[in-house]
Amino acid sequence: xxxxxxxxxxxxxxxxxxxxxxxxxxxxxxxxxxxxxxxxxxxxxxxxxxxxxxxxxxxxxxxxxxxxxxxxxxxxxxxxxxxxxxxxxxxxxxxxxxxxxxxxxxxxxxxxxxxxxxxxxxxxxxxxxxxxxxxxxxxxxxxxxxxxxxxxxxxxxxxxxxxxxxxxxxxxxxxxxxxxxxxxxxxxxxxxxxxxxxxxxxxxxxxxxxxxxxxxxxxxxxxxxxxxxxxxxxxxxxxxxxxxxxxxxxxxxxxxxxxxxxxxxxxxxxxxxxxxxxxxxxxxxxxxxxxxxxxxxxxxxxxxxxxxxxxxxxxxxxxxxxxxxxxxxxxxxxxxxxxxxxxxxxxxxxxxxxxxxxxxxxxxxxxxxxxx
Ligand SMILES: C[S@@+](CC[C@H](N)C(=O)[O-])C[C@H]1O[C@@H](n2cnc3c(N)ncnc32)[C@H](O)[C@@H]1O
Numbered sequence: 001x002x003x004x005x006x007x008x009x010x011x012x013x014x015x016x017x018x019x020x021x022x023x024x025x026x027x028x029x030x031x032x033x034x035x036x037x038x039x040x041x042x043x044x045x046x047x048x049x050x051x052x053x054x055x056x057x058x059x060x061x062x063x064x065x066x067x068x069x070x071x072x073x074x075x076x077x078x079x080x081x082x083x084x085x086x087x088x089x090x091x092x093x094x095x096x097x098x099x100x101x102x103x104x105x106x107x108x109x110x111x112x113x114x115x116x117x118x119x120x121x122x123x124x125x126x127x128x129x130x131x132x133x134x135x136x137x138x139x140x141x142x143x144x145x146x147x148x149x150x151x152x153x154x155x156x157x158x159x160x161x162x163x164x165x166x167x168x169x170x171x172x173x174x175x176x177x178x179x180x181x182x183x184x185x186x187x188x189x190x191x192x193x194x195x196x197x198x199x200x201x202x203x204x205x206x207x208x209x210x211x212x213x214x215x216x217x218x219x220x221x222x223x224x225x226x227x228x229x230x231x232x233x234x235x236x237x238x239x240x241x242x243x244x245x246x247x248x249x250x251x252x253x254x255x256x257x258x259x260x261x262x263x264x265x266x267x268x269x270x271x272x273x274x275x276x277x278x279x280x281x282x283x284x285x286x287x288x289x290x291x292x293x294x295x296x297x298x299x300x301x302x303x304x305x306x307x308x309x310x311x312x313x314x315x316x317x318x319x320x321x322x323x324x325x326x327x328x329x330x331x332x333x334x335x336x337x338x339x340x341x342x343x344x345x346x347x348x349x350x351x352x353x354x355x356x357x358x359x360x361x362x363x364x365x366x367x368x369x370x371x372x
Contacts, residue, residue, distance in 0.1 A: 014067040014124070017092075017132035019044035021324060022234065022356040023051070023250065026291045029322035029343075029350060029364035032056050036288035037316075041275065041295055044133065045072035049079070049252035052264040056289070062271045062278055069272045070114035074129060076265050077109035078102075084255045088246060092128015093253065099125050142187050143241035149179045155239050161229050168225045175224065184213040184220075215327075216358065223357035232355045276303060279310035285369065287314050290321045294359065296330035305333045312339050317369035322350075325361035332365065340365045 026047060032038060032054035040048050042063035049072075051059055063069050078090050082102070089096035090103075103125045107115045118125060124132035131140070146155065154174055161167040223235050236244045243249050252261050271278055275295055290311055296304040311321065321340060323331075332340045343364040350362040 012065045012067045014071060014121075014133045015065065015135055016044040016068065017071065017124075017128075017136045018130045019046035019048075019250070020135060020234065020356055020358075021047060021293060022354045022362075023047040025350045025354045025356075025362050026322040027051070027054060029346065029362075030054075030289040030291060030320045032289050037286060038289040038291070039275075039279070039287050040291040041293040042068045042072050042270065043293060044068070044130070045075045046250045046252060047291065048072060048268060049075065049261060050250060051291070052261050052267060053251060053257060055264070056267065059268045060271055060278075060287075061268055062273060062275050064272070064274045066113070066272045067117060069270045070110070070117045071129060071132070072268070072270050073110050073114045074103075074106065074118060076268065076270075077106040079252075079258070079262055080109065080265055081106060084258050087258070088249075088253065090128070091253075092130045093243060093246060093249060096128070099128065139237055140241050142183075142238060145183055145187060146239060149183045150175070150177070158224065159229060159236070159239065159244060164226065164228070167229055171221070171225045176221070181217060184217045215360075219357050219359075223355070227353065227355055227357060234356045276307040276310055279307070279314050282310075282314040284313055285316045288316050288319050290315065290319070290323075292321060292323045294324040294326045294330075296323075297326055297328040299330075301330070304330050308332050308336050308340065312336050312367070315340075315367040315369075317367060319367035321363075321365040321367070323361075323363045323365065324359045326359055329360070331361075331363075339368055341368055 021043070023046065026040075027050070030038070030051075032051060034055040034057075036054075036056045038051055038056045038059045040051060040059060040061055042048055042061040045061070045068070048059055048061040061069075061072055075091065078087055082090060085094075086102070088094045090099055090106075092099075096102075100122060103118060107118070110118070121132070130136070158167075158170055158175055161170050220238075223232065227235075229235060230244075231248055233243050233248050233250065236242070236248065247254070251257055275292070276299070292307075292311075296307060299307065315321075325331075332342070343366060347361070347363040350364060351359070354362045
């Protein structure tokens with residue numbers, strides 16, 4: 001018997017109100033062509049929406065968590081019905097006092113379980129749905145501690161750096177303090193994350209909490225020194241708890257892109273299912289691009305092998321894959337590596353330039369069907 005909507009709300013938590021993976025990396029790895037069929041992991045829905053800019057014929061947005069599907073339903077309804085200014089206000093980029101009323105207008109577009117879920121979360125609607133997940137709640141906690149530990153002037157100074165040289169000098173001379181390093185020990189550990197519902201089991205942080213905070217400190221250092229800071233809307237959220245401006249936001253929210261996104265919305269098909277099971281039901285050679293997020297870290301090695309063998313079977317020849325690791329090393333099983341071929345140079349570049357910066361691997365693969 002399948003779970004009823006009320007049960008699902010009990011079992012699942014909305015973990016992400018926005019996507020925390022740099023869609024530019026996925027778009028470079030996937031090279032989506034007009035007419036392509038794309039499979040992606042829904043999560044916060046932002047990347048699914050951004051892929052529409054590359055003109056795919058169809059985008060399957062999969063998530064095992066029905067609440068992430070309900071989030072994407074609501075984002076689609078908002079994009080369909082609102083103009084740019086009202087869209088930014090409703091989802092939480094700009095201020096608004098009227099989100100509850102706007103939701104009632106959009107609710108008619110939602111499936112019954114999605115409407116029911118959002119009616120049970122008036123707090124999330126009035127805060128703005130891009131801030132509604134447990135991860136965003138952790139980011140707010142982090143950025144409020146950061147303001148105390150580093151001070152507003154120092155944060156503003158970092159965000160004003162215009163060149164890599166300025167960023168590196170600022171990081172070494174002003175930012176890399178004992179308090180900065182202490183902040184990671186205090187907040188980026190498994191106990192604090194677990195209290196936000198981002199449980200250790202969810203992420204399978206099997207390298208322990210101390211190496212966890214150390215490894216994230218190293219990744220933050222890389223983002224602050226090496227990745228252009230003024231266009232990094234991921235880092236802005238960790239530093240400020242919000243985007244720096246309405247023009248430095250995910251590309252699907254840019255005014256110039258909104259008409260195209262609106263026009264192509266119907267190409268998205270939202271599916272609530274485990275990716276590995278759903279893929280096993282797809283015809284052979286039917287999918288051109290796979291954006292797999294880091295879902296394998298939530299699976300056993302055996303399930304990971306199953307996922308990749310279904311990817312190899314359902315992928316079209318010359319298909320492309322983008323795949324991430326956060327903590328737990330997972331990857332294409334050895335027997336499939338001649339069919340799912342790692343693009344080593346591109347993967348190195350993607351990892352170095354990825355604005356979402358917390359990942360240990362961002363990898364691009366190409367599918368070679370004749371290498372079976
Ligand atoms: C792997 S998590 C990681 C979050 C991600 N790093 C981000 O920035 O959005 C992304 C989503 O994958 C979903 N997920 C986990 N395992 C899955 C599976 N086997 N099939 C489909 N979705 C899955 C989770 O519910 C979550 O919404």
